[in-house]
Amino acid sequence: MSIESIVWALNDAPIPRDRRDASSLTVVLLGLANHADPFGRNAFPSLGTLTRYTRLSERSVRYAIRALEDLGLIRPADPDIVAAYVKRADRRPNGYDLAIERREPVHNSSGGQTLPPADQHGGQAAHERGASGDATGGKHCPRTVLNPSKNRPSRERAPEARSRPECGQCDARPGDPISARVVWLDADRVRSTPCPICSPAVTR
Structure with a gap:
């Protein structure tokens, strides 16, 4: 061989x-x-x-x-x-x-795609795209880019959850919303009930 x-x-x-x-x-x-x-x-x-x-x-x-x-x-x-x-x-x-002295001319035989130009993103043009062609009167729309401030829900706590202090009787931690403040009914922390002091409206 x-x-x-x-x-x-x-x-x-x-x-x-x-x-x-x-x-x-x-x-x-x-x-x-x-x-x-x-x-x-x-x-x-x-x-x-x-x-x-x-x-x-x-x-x-x-x-x-x-x-x-x-x-x-x-x-x-x-x-x-x-x-x-x-x-x-x-x-x-x-x-x-x-006849190993005979060789094929060197050329790009991979058949793969070449890299996109530097002004393109993800292999697609960065300019505006249309939902349909200009011939059909389609409207152009910008590329969809994730914007955390608009596309994802905010992780900030509600004002009342930040402003109401912990009562000290439940397992509340700083910044927890009122719905997460509970009192455990057993030692194994399997059963719980909403804290009657932090959220009295829920326990009524």
Whole structure:
């Protein structure tokens, strides 16, 4: 296995992207690269091995190998090297050398979106948007921006809750509203009742 050959097959092999079989060619080439040396030479996996790697039929693997040869991405390897590894002539697979000297031109192939300009927020234009287009007479509306003073309820206590002091008979803490001032009816603090001194109107 050669990392150099695998990296070439994954990133730099000039397989035309507009071919319908581009993905099949890529996985077969990757299977060959898995058996090549660092220079892309002497890859001779069997058809059964390539079929197992690629999950393709044997016929599809044969077609992909022919297409890779036609594209000049692989070429026959030295048969003597294959013979040195596989003694029986009737069991020798075809060997291939990868043309790792051929590389695809560098370009942005990620297919992702580029970053928005600095004057845009969240990938959208910062100018006003319309509920419908100008052709339909839609009204423009500004972008929705959270404003804590308008969109969220205030956490300030009611004036009467701040102004009424604690009675000392309940569990009231400074700043607690009157509704939170209770007297516990048991030691486990399970049952409670509103404080009759702080909120007499509630206990009537």
